[in-house]
Amino acid sequence: VAERGALMEAEIREQPRAFAAAVAAARSVEAERPSAIVLFARGTSDNAALYGRYLLEGVAGIPVMLGAPSLANLYGAPTDLSGWLAVGVSQSGATREIADCLEWAEHHGARTLAVTNEDDSLLAQVANRALVLGSGPERAVAATKTYTAECAALAALAYGWSDRRPDWAAVQAGLDEAAAQEPDAELSEALAAAPFALVLGRGYHLPLAHEVALKLMEACRVWATGMSWADLMHGPIAAVPERATCLVLAGDTTLSASAHDLAERLVGLGIRRHALASTPGVDALELGLRPLVDAIPAQLAVLAAGRRLGYDPDAPVGLTKVTQT
Amino acid sequence: VAERGALMEAEIREQPRAFAAAVAAARSVEAERPSAIVLFARGTSDNAALYGRYLLEGVAGIPVMLGAPSLANLYGAPTDLSGWLAVGVSQSGATREIADCLEWAEHHGARTLAVTNEDDSLLAQVANRALVLGSGPERAVAATKTYTAECAALAALAYGWSDRRPDWAAVQAGLDEAAAQEPDAELSEALAAAPFALVLGRGYHLPLAHEVALKLMEACRVWATGMSWADLMHGPIAAVPERATCLVLAGDTTLSASAHDLAERLVGLGIRRHALASTPGVDALELGLRPLVDAIPAQLAVLAAGRRLGYDPDAPVGLTKVTQT
Numbered sequence: 268v269a270e271r272g273a274l275m276e277a278e279i280r281e282q283p284r285a286f287a288a289a290v291a292a293a294r295s296v297e298a299e300r301p302s303a304i305v306l307f308a309r310g311t312s313d314n315a316a317l318y319g320r321y322l323l324e325g326v327a328g329i330p331v332m333l334g335a336p337s338l339a340n341l342y343g344a345p346t347d348l349s350g351w352l353a354v355g356v357s358q359s360g361a362t363r364e365i366a367d368c369l370e371w372a373e374h375h376g377a378r379t380l381a382v383t384n385e386d387d388s389l390l391a392q393v394a395n396r397a398l399v400l401g402s403g404p405e406r407a408v409a410a411t412k413t414y415t416a417e418c419a420a421l422a423a424l425a426y427g428w429s430d431r432r433p434d435w436a437a438v439q440a441g442l443d444e445a446a447a448q449e450p451d452a453e454l455s456e457a458l459a460a461a462p463f464a465l466v467l468g469r470g471y472h473l474p475l476a477h478e479v480a481l482k483l484m485e486a487c488r489v490w491a492t493g494m495s496w497a498d499l500m501h502g503p504i505a506a507v508p509e510r511a512t513c514l515v516l517a518g519d520t521t522l523s524a525s526a527h528d529l530a531e532r533l534v535g536l537g538i539r540r541h542a543l544a545s546t547p548g549v550d551a552l553e554l555g556l557r558p559l560v561d562a563i564p565a566q567l568a569v570l571a572a573g574r575r576l577g578y579d580p581d582a583p584v585g586l587t588k589v590t591q592t
Numbered sequence: 593v594a595e596r597g598a599l600m601e602a603e604i605r606e607q608p609r610a611f612a613a614a615v616a617a618a619r620s621v622e623a624e625r626p627s628a629i630v631l632f633a634r635g636t637s638d639n640a641a642l643y644g645r646y647l648l649e650g651v652a653g654i655p656v657m658l659g660a661p662s663l664a665n666l667y668g669a670p671t672d673l674s675g676w677l678a679v680g681v682s683q684s685g686a687t688r689e690i691a692d693c694l695e696w697a698e699h700h701g702a703r704t705l706a707v708t709n710e711d712d713s714l715l716a717q718v719a720n721r722a723l724v725l726g727s728g729p730e731r732a733v734a735a736t737k738t739y740t741a742e743c744a745a746l747a748a749l750a751y752g753w754s755d756r757r758p759d760w761a762a763v764q765a766g767l768d769e770a771a772a773q774e775p776d777a778e779l780s781e782a783l784a785a786a787p788f789a790l791v792l793g794r795g796y797h798l799p800l801a802h803e804v805a806l807k808l809m810e811a812c813r814v815w816a817t818g819m820s821w822a823d824l825m826h827g828p829i830a831a832v833p834e835r836a837t838c839l840v841l842a843g844d845t846t847l848s849a850s851a852h853d854l855a856e857r858l859v860g861l862g863i864r865r866h867a868l869a870s871t872p873g874v875d876a877l878e879l880g881l882r883p884l885v886d887a888i889p890a891q892l893a894v895l896a897a898g899r900r901l902g903y904d905p906d907a908p909v910g911l912t913k914v915t916q917t
Contacts, residue, residue: 302672303628303655310826325663328670330628332657336822337795338650341846342879345653347627364822462833463788463815470662484831490788491831492817497661497689497917501635505908506809506816508787521666525917554667583830585861592822592850 271579272570275407275486279566282415283442286559288401289416290435293423296398298380300329300428301352305377307334307368308356310590311410311481312417316356318474319421322555325471327428336364339371348377355381356421358405358413359589360388369393382420384413398424407581408588409485411566414478415442418559438556441549445563454514454541455571458483461512461539464491467499467529468516468558475558476516479565486573486580496529504532513538518545518561519554597895599906600732600811604891607740608767611884613726614741615760618748621723623705625654625753626677630702632659632693633681635915636735636806637742641681643799644746647880650796652753661689664696673702680706681746683730683738684914685713694718707745709738723749732906733913734810736891739803740767743884763881766874770888779839779866780896783808786837786864789816792824792854793841800883801841804890811898811905821854829857838863843870843886844879 270276304323308316320331334353338344353372355365360383369379370393381394384402391397400416426433458464464483468476473495480493494503496515507513513533517526526542533540549560573580595601629648633641638658645656659678663669678697680690685708694704695718706719709727716722725741751758783789789808793801798820805818819828821840832838838858842851851867858865874885898905 305655309823313823313826321660321663324660324671325667325669328672330630330657330671330673330676332655335646335649335795337798337820338646341795342650344650346649346655347653348655351655470660470666473662481827484828488831490828490833490836492815495662498634498638500917501638501915502806502911503809503815505910506813508815511815585830586827590826592825 271574272581274581275409275411275570278405278407278412279563279570280446282412282563283439283446285402285412285416286419286442287439289419290423292398292401293420294427296396298352298396298424302350303330303332305332305334305348305351305353305372306356307336307353307365309362309365311414311478312356312358314474314478314481315414315417315421317477318418318558321471321474322422322425325555326425326431329428334368336368339368340364346375348372348375351377353377353379355390355394356417357390358384358410360385360390361589363389363591366390366393382417384416408583408586409482409580415559415562422556433553433556437552438559441546441552441560442563444548445546445560448564448567450567450571451564454568455575457512457539457541458487458489458568458572459575461489461510463508463511464489465507465511465513466491466493467496467513469495469497469522470519471555472516472519472558475562475565479514479569482566482569485583485586486569486578487576488578507536507538509537511538513540515540515542516561517542518549518557520550521554596899596904597906600734600736600895603730603732603737604888604895605771607737607888608764608771610727610737610741611744611767612764614744615748617723617726618745619752621721623721623749627675628655630657630659630673630676630678630697631681632661632678632690634687634690636739636803637681637683639799639803639806640739640742640746642802643743643883646796646799647747647750650880651750651756654753659693661693664693665689671700673697673700676702678702678704680715680719681742682715683709683735685710685715686914688714688916691715691718707742709741733908733911734807734905740884740887747881758878758881762877763884766871766877766885767888769873770871770885773889773892775892775896776889779893780900782837782864782866783812783814783893783897784900786814786835788833788836789814790832790836790838791816791818792821792838794820794822794847795844796880797841797844797883800887800890804839804894807891807894810908810911811894811903812901813903832861832863834862836863838865840865840867841886842867843874843882845875846879
């Protein structure tokens with residue numbers, strides 16, 4: 268009998284390879300620089316899309332809209348997307364709703380691109396072009412390597428549409444090192460003990476905060492919220508449950524002063540707080556690329572927490588690998 | 593001694609007037625139809641901005657990006673915003689961060705518009721034009737009437753940039769009726785009893801789901817998450833706490849079948865579920881306008897829940913009317 272979460276662990280540790288394949292795929296896809304981009308995705312892919320939104324705007328200077336599937340599919344919005352590129356992001360490429368969004372976008376003037384791990388999928392067929400990630404099959408329901416692959420592909424598109432050249436080799440080295448580590452025992456214990464978790468990140472680390480929260484819900488059945496700590500201060504801080512565990516993604520060193528203020532505030536409220544700093548050496552990377560590496564220790568801690576709780580993150584109760592709504 | 597939440601209650605019941613003033617203000621502001629829009633806001637105003645995003649795209653067909661303050665202020669993103677309109681939404685107009693976002697946007701080619709309740713505020717001074725809501729002073733920390741006013745102003749801009757003419761008088765009548773009601777006792781009891789609340793909406797009702805969740809956190813210190821139920825199915829459904837109260841905003845009748853499936857799923861999980869259908873008569877309104885009216889019964893229920901819990905929603909512990917981060 269395989270260990271619980273054996274697939275998820277293998278896929279977490281395959282991420283250096285998934286990263287390399289995705290960057291290579293993105294660099295070989297022919298896609299002209301668009302004047303603006305709309306991204307469509309759900310679940311883990313939506314968190315990758317949010318990361319892409321930050322990189323595409325922050326690095327390439329392209330405005331990015333996160334598409335609302337209901338506007339496309341339910342209300343048939345009359346959006347003028349001339350000059351826009353619509354990107355559908357889906358590991359399986361089988362989510363009907365996202366394919367429908369790309370068809371709607373094309374009908375409204377956009378060119379379309381699929382970012383998917385399956386080259387013969389519905390999404391790849393519907394789109395004008397497909398960026399096929401080449402991650403190899405992903406079998407754990409809680410996605411990890413395709414999250415990293417989708418993020419990497421979108422980052423590579425962003426740099427390709429800019430005059431900046433990132434140090435991919437340094438990212439690769441960071442991933443190799445992170446993927447060889449064991450999970451942080453103290454952190455996984457705290458995550459497993461929490462009835463509720465709050466995962467805080469800002470800027471380039473915000474998408475990872477959402478993704479870690481989603482993994483906690485899938486793999487540990489711990490209700491979790493990912494949030495910017497700026498947004499936390501605008502109201503929600505009044506209601507954080509005392510028994511919550513708070514994980515602060517502190518890898519963005521331009522935010523150190525702000526993260527310090529946050530920590531003091533949480534301590535004052537009696538909240539159990541853990542910080543996830545960047546993997547040593549990752550501080551040399553460009554800010555926008557650090558979350559690619561920081562994903563791995565967070566995923567490992569979530570997996571270990573799920574195992575402590577006796578769950579199988581490879582097949583969470585009530586979830587399937589492809590969701591249709 | 594005034595009753596707890598007296599200010600909040602008065603301001604909830606002033607919403608018909610705040611609505612009328614905001615629509616009039618929006619119709620008199622001179623703003624040319626932009627090719628695309630970026631919205632900047634925090635907290636309650638961010639929920640109003642999300643509503644604006646749905647109306648501006650769904651009614652006027654204008655693509656809308658929700659601006660990331662960190663890209664503007666922290667990373668200085670090189671975004672090309674030629675032809676764009678940047679809109680800052682802030683009740684007080686005093687949030688430095690949002691004013692900075694508009695200055696950044698103007699520097700990158702956008703025209704700028706402030707949507708604010710204070711005509712001599714920082715935001716109004718910084719922007720090319722100001723849409724001043726005319727709601728009268730808002731004194732409860734938990735904002736209600738300026739939420740409705742901001743939503744109404746953005747909706748009026750959306751219709752003004754389209755060839756559709758909404759039935760404002762019918763919205764006004766719906767607001768008048770809703771504002772005269774007493775809170776739903778069963779719902780407020782359920783909200784007060786919950787250690788955790790999940791507020792679900794889709795499409796045009798999604799922003800109200802986020803706003804009701806924020807009000808619950810501010811006024812009741814109940815941790816709450818606002819979410820699309822499509823997103824809920826992509827993972828979080830596995831982790832909804834058994835003792836949660838779930839409020840489904842079911843006012844969008846095009847989603848009735850989907851809402852029914854959701855209800856069955858929640859019942860199967862043993863989740864305590866309440867539905868908030870639209871106020872009677874509101875079904876005659878265009879879909880996008882119904883959430884303006886549906887806000888009121890939700891706000892009244894949250895206020896009543898806060899009172900049951902012995903809190904004062906006018907001055908929640910740890911919060912101030914203007915937040916700077």
